[in-house]
């Protein structure tokens with residue numbers, strides 16, 4: 001039970017490029033923070049800074065009100081689950097779980113009781129005397145979790161703990177991790193590159209890109225109001241449609257045949273990016289487009305459509321349109337996201353009068 | 365390529381059996397010679413079958429030694445050899461484990477240089493540095509002592525290199541997990557690295573034990589007191605008797621007895637030995 005605070009945390013490796021650049025974050029007691037971003041964006045580095053496995057180049061790590069920058073990992077009262085589990089191969093499951101307690105000189109009977117309790121929670125009781133080599137991937141994953149919870153640390157750290165599991169197991173373990181964290185009410189920082197995992201687990205999400213925290217907030221807030229083009233493109237699957245456009249003060253021109261009137265937008269003329277999620281694209285009324293590809297998913301269908309002389313978009317539709325049939329693409333103004341040339345969100349609410357009008361219109 | 369044709373199988377076995385015979389023949393001859401009467405061997409009258417003097421010869425070497433050559437009973441020499449071989453093997457393994465640990469897991473100035481310096485000592489076996497080594501050991505007053513026999517042979521670049529390679533193959537997350545579990549460096553070493561190196565240690569122990577047991581030149585130079593003779597030296601003394609013929613049956617009996625402990629070590633540790641050379645059980 002503790003708070004975790006990162007203050008302008010920075011890490012520069014020997015090559016001088018900051019792998020983590022001035023990341024600040026305040027996690028409340030019991031909060032589940034998920035750090036998500038593409039490979040190489042600095043997620044693991046950030047987690048390792050919190051764990052104390054890397055030295056901090058700038059800023060502070062504060063756990064439960066105490067600055068821990070100079071504390072050894074063993075003295076930070078954290079527990080970490082590694083991607084490859086890092087179980088001690090020569091120790092039994094019970095031995096793996098007990099090792100951290102033994103090093104802290106917890107009395108033997110107490111260790112035994114704690115290991116037993118953790119094993120019960122994770123359904124490992126039958127496996128306590130096995131070695132890691134005699135376990136399946138999912139069981140090893142549980143043992144790694146057991147090793148973390150048995151210590152009752154202030155903060156859990158997870159570095160892509162599910163990425164070595166097959167898809168089905170990943171989903172069930174994901175649910176289990178969430179349930180476990182709810183039950184134990186322990187502050188957790190969870191790193192993943194999988195945005196579905198991120199969305200489903202997080203109380204708050206941190207989207208990282210090149211060492212910088214692009215946006216921090218509850219998953220749905222990030223989904224509904226991404227602060228940057230990067231977040232817009234990263235969160236959501238299939239990804240948001242991002243269309244480069246030229247803004248002339250009245251119209252945003254997407255292609256030679258398509259321009260959108262954006263009433264009330266005060267931005268200076270110049271390039272901007274329009275974003276719209278696949279589920280918000282309508283397939284009736286609007287700009288002429290042609291179906292290129294249909295991907296039926298069962299519950300709904302992904303339709304890849306190309307605007308005449310323009311970009312390719314993905315729409316999520318209830319039913320598949322007839323192949324090669326001409327389509328009319330509709331982009332509801334209320335669902336549009338706008339980003340400036342630097343990639344930052346332009347705050348804009350379409351005036352309600354405009355919402356009634358036809359949103360897309362061909363330019364003569 | 366595994367083929368299963370009877371004719372090829374026959375050839376294979378012939379070749380293998382011939383190889384075994386070739387290797388075993390000298391050992392067999394030594395054993396045969398050790399069961400003969402002393403004089404017969406000098407007459408040039410060689411047989412391939414043991415004769416009846418087994419108990420006599422072995423009794424003599426075990427309990428009396430060879431007074432004329434100043435050689436103590438074999439038992440005593442075997443103990444000396446055993447002490448030397450075990451201490452060399454254990455010492456080499458302990459030192460190599462620690463130096464490989466330092467080189468792989470710690471960042472300190474001149475780390476690379478030090479590694480290469482250790483590596484360079486491969487080119488300096490005892491035979492090459494024997495004069496200065498003798499001088500140092502004599503200066504320390506360690507001639508005619510077990511410490512003097514063992515210390516100059518105890519550093520091992522080969523073993524250090526082997527452990528270094530093994531440690532490099534251990535996932536770094538294991539060290540990190542141990543740090544988070546509150547284990548300091550020596551604790552990680554003792555609780556995790558050493559147990560993981562178990563098979564490597566066993567394989568090395570076999571090789572190094574035999575290396576130590578077979579040491580010839582250094583014990584020959586560093587000991588003059590017969591109380592510190594090793595088996596190998598004892599044989600040399602028995603052969604190099606002044607003003608008379610060596611008593612070959614005694615020499616051969618000593619040689620046969622001297623072969624037994626290395627054989628015992630190999631047999632006892634065979635499984636671990638092969639495992640240690642073949643896989644790394646991670």
Ligand SMILES: Nc1ncnc2c1ncn2[C@@H]1O[C@H](COP(=O)(O)OP(=O)(O)O)[C@@H](O)[C@H]1O
Nearest residue numbers: 013014015019038039040041042043044045046
């Ligand atoms: N030990 C290191 N030395 C130098 N650069 C490193 C080291 N570890 C990671 N990096 C670099 O830092 C960046 C972030 O790495 P990492 O945190 O592992 O990314 P992620 O976990 O998000 O995939 C990468 O560009 C990587 O190359």
Ligand SMILES: [Mg+2]
Nearest residue numbers: 043044045160
């Ligand atoms: Mg990573």
